[in-house]
Amino acid sequence: MRHPGPEHTPWPAEAADRYRAAGHWRGRSFGAALSALAAEHRDRTAVVGASAAGPARLTYRELDDRAHRVAAGLRDLGVRAGDRVVLQLPNVPEFATTLFGLFRAGAWPVLALPAHREAELRHFAEQTDAVAIVTVDAHEGHDHAATARRVADAVPAVRHLLVLGDPPPGAVDLSSVAAPPRDLPDPDAGGVAFLQLSGGTTGLPKLIPRTHDDYLYSVRESARICLLGPDDAYLAALPVAHNFPLSSPGVLGALHAGACAVLAPDPFPETVFRLVERERVTITGVVPPLAVAYARAAAATARDLSSLRLLQVGGARCSPAQVARVAAALGCAVQQVYGMGEGLVCYTRPDDPPEAVLGTQGTPISPDDELRVVEPGAPAHAEVPPGEVGELLVRGPYTIRGYYRAAEHNATAFTPDGFYRTGDLVRRDAAGRVTVVGRIKDQINRGGEKIAVEEVEGHLLAHPAVLDAAVVGVADDYLGQRSCAYVVLDGDAAEPPTPPQLRRFVRDRGVAPFKVPDRVLVLDRFPVTGVGKTSRRALRAALATLAALTPDGGARVEEDRG
Ligand code: J2J
Numbered sequence: 001m002r003h004p005g006p007e008h009t010p011w012p013a014e015a016a017d018r019y020r021a022a023g024h025w026r027g028r029s030f031g032a033a034l035s036a037l038a039a040e041h042r043d044r045t046a047v048v049g050a051s052a053a054g055p056a057r058l059t060y061r062e063l064d065d066r067a068h069r070v071a072a073g074l075r076d077l078g079v080r081a082g083d084r085v086v087l088q089l090p091n092v093p094e095f096a097t098t099l100f101g102l103f104r105a106g107a108w109p110v111l112a113l114p115a116h117r118e119a120e121l122r123h124f125a126e127q128t129d130a131v132a133i134v135t136v137d138a139h140e141g142h143d144h145a146a147t148a149r150r151v152a153d154a155v156p157a158v159r160h161l162l163v164l165g166d167p168p169p170g171a172v173d174l175s176s177v178a179a180p181p182r183d184l185p186d187p188d189a190g191g192v193a194f195l196q197l198s199g200g201t202t203g204l205p206k207l208i209p210r211t212h213d214d215y216l217y218s219v220r221e222s223a224r225i226c227l228l229g230p231d232d233a234y235l236a237a238l239p240v241a242h243n244f245p246l247s248s249p250g251v252l253g254a255l256h257a258g259a260c261a262v263l264a265p266d267p268f269p270e271t272v273f274r275l276v277e278r279e280r281v282t283i284t285g286v287v288p289p290l291a292v293a294y295a296r297a298a299a300a301t302a303r304d305l306s307s308l309r310l311l312q313v314g315g316a317r318c319s320p321a322q323v324a325r326v327a328a329a330l331g332c333a334v335q336q337v338y339g340m341g342e343g344l345v346c347y348t349r350p351d352d353p354p355e356a357v358l359g360t361q362g363t364p365i366s367p368d369d370e371l372r373v374v375e376p377g378a379p380a381h382a383e384v385p386p387g388e389v390g391e392l393l394v395r396g397p398y399t400i401r402g403y404y405r406a407a408e409h410n411a412t413a414f415t416p417d418g419f420y421r422t423g424d425l426v427r428r429d430a431a432g433r434v435t436v437v438g439r440i441k442d443q444i445n446r447g448g449e450k451i452a453v454e455e456v457e458g459h460l461l462a463h464p465a466v467l468d469a470a471v472v473g474v475a476d477d478y479l480g481q482r483s484c485a486y487v488v489l490d491g492d493a494a495e496p497p498t499p500p501q502l503r504r505f506v507r508d509r510g511v512a513p514f515k516v517p518d519r520v521l522v523l524d525r526f527p528v529t530g531v532g533k534t535s536r537r538a539l540r541a542a543l544a545t546l547a548a549l550t551p552d553g554g555a556r557v558e559e560d561r562g
Pocket of ligand 1: 197198199243247313314315316317318336337338340341342345422424436439
């Protein structure tokens with residue numbers, strides 16, 4: 001085996017007993033939970049998707065019925081309980097029916113994103129010995145069926161390729177995977193339900209085993225914290241397999257509340273605003289670059305966005321200035337969400353004071369979430385004094401104790417007493433609110449002087465014409481690293497600042513000179529990861545390419561060397 005190690009690292013019996021006694025873990029599987037919802041909400045709309053033919057709606061009963069049929073169809077293909085199946089679908093109702101079908105069959109979906117390509121899919125299939133890959137024929141101009149075919153051919157464990165839409169030769173039409181519902185053994189709720197992906201912006205995702213018990217707890221509490229009820233409509237603008245739109249409270253939280261989950265085919269303002277108006281959407285959650293794009297587009301839209309009561313922003317740092325801008329432009333409440341596929345999710349709460357909503361990422365879901373803020377890299381994990389910055393360690397009822405088949409990595413990613421090392425640099429205030437100030441690795445070492453990229457980004461974002469900023473390190477013969485700031489400017493600004501003006505602006509804010517970006521580059525928009533977070537890897541790669549070009553090679557960008 002390429003990546004030895006346990007598939008699942010269970011919680012110690014003492015902790016598991018405690019989580020059960022507290023009512024966090026309720027011993028119910030996803031399949032059983034959906035059946036209970038179908039009995040309660042029957043003909044209410046559960047899922048709305050947009051197909052070329054118009055909206056496709058599924059009621060709670062239809063969703064449950066289809067999940068039963070898909071499960072039976074998967075069994076007939078030979079998919080057994082515990083088998084891994086890579087699931088790569090865009091935001092379509094079939095995502096929900098297939099996900100719940102796999103849950104019912106006891107198979108473990110591996111939640112790939114539509115943006116993943118051959119390298120990622122192959123990594124998932126190889127690492128899990130997946131028996132099947134489920135994908136779509138084509139999406140946003142990419143031939144997913146061909147990519148999945150190559151992966152299936154290269155990974156011996158993969159026996160089936162199931163394709164939504166037009167299956168290529170040798171693949172199965174996903175819609176034909178259905179059989180009359182039959183009773184299948186209900187999976188153990190304490191066991192693994194699916195494999196979520198880690199959300200790094202710098203490397204290949206790791207696989208995260210989540211159980212029915214732990215995930216349903218986080219979903220239930222997320223729905224409660226966001227005050228979701230049957231009259232809500234949650235819009236999934238981000239790719240729905242991602243942890244945020246799936247569970248915070250996301251599509252699963254909407255279903256838990258008897259609400260309607262609306263799946264947007266793409267996250268762009270035009271599409272999202274159209275769906276908000278048509279489906280009377282009340283809540284959606286996006287990454288900061290999208291929130292900024294919505295704020296920009298809201299001023300000019302003719303769409304009625306008045307149903308929207310809450311915009312969640314999370315996945316990456318959103319500065320107070322950006323949060324304020326978004327709230328003002330959209331005229332609804334904003335909630336900051338700090339979460340991770342590994343577990344922990346923090347939310348600002350509806351009754352938080354405005355400064356907490358603007359400037360912090362809120363408090364954890366559970367009273368049993370144990371958070372420690374420790375000196376980064378210190379072996380003894382000494383906690384830093386309250387209010388000071390350190391690395392966040394976390395353990396609790398929905399945070400994993402180990403990655404899937406990754407014994408070696410687990411030895412450093414978790415402390416011996418089971419805390420997950422988030423790699424996030426945070427501060428906690430007296431009320432217990434968490435503010436994320438950076439990533440341990442997102443530090444630039446400029447000739448020994450350490451620069452926290454978020455700090456510099458914050459200074460750039462304080463400029464009224466700067467919509468977004470990302471600072472990355474670039475290799476330098478003399479200093480080891482220098483800093484480069486990418487910015488997106490407000491196209492409507494009366495006098496957009498030039499790169500030298502922006503450097504001066506940062507300097508004039510009274511920061512140490514070594515923190516002033518060595519270089520400022522203006523882009524129309526940032527490259528993004530699969531879920532839409534600004535990709536620091538792509539920005540660094542772009543810089544390397546730029547460096548290799550003639551000075552004119554950077555014609556698309558406006559730049560300044562300091
Ligand atoms: C700063 N950094 C943040 C935030 C995540 C809800 C919301 C987001 C995710 C997610 C998620 C941040 N401010 N508000 O799973 O359920 C960075 C941190 C974190 C990493 C996790 C959810 N919100 N981050 O983004 O697994 O660095 O999950 O450790 O993709 O994103 O990424 P991911």
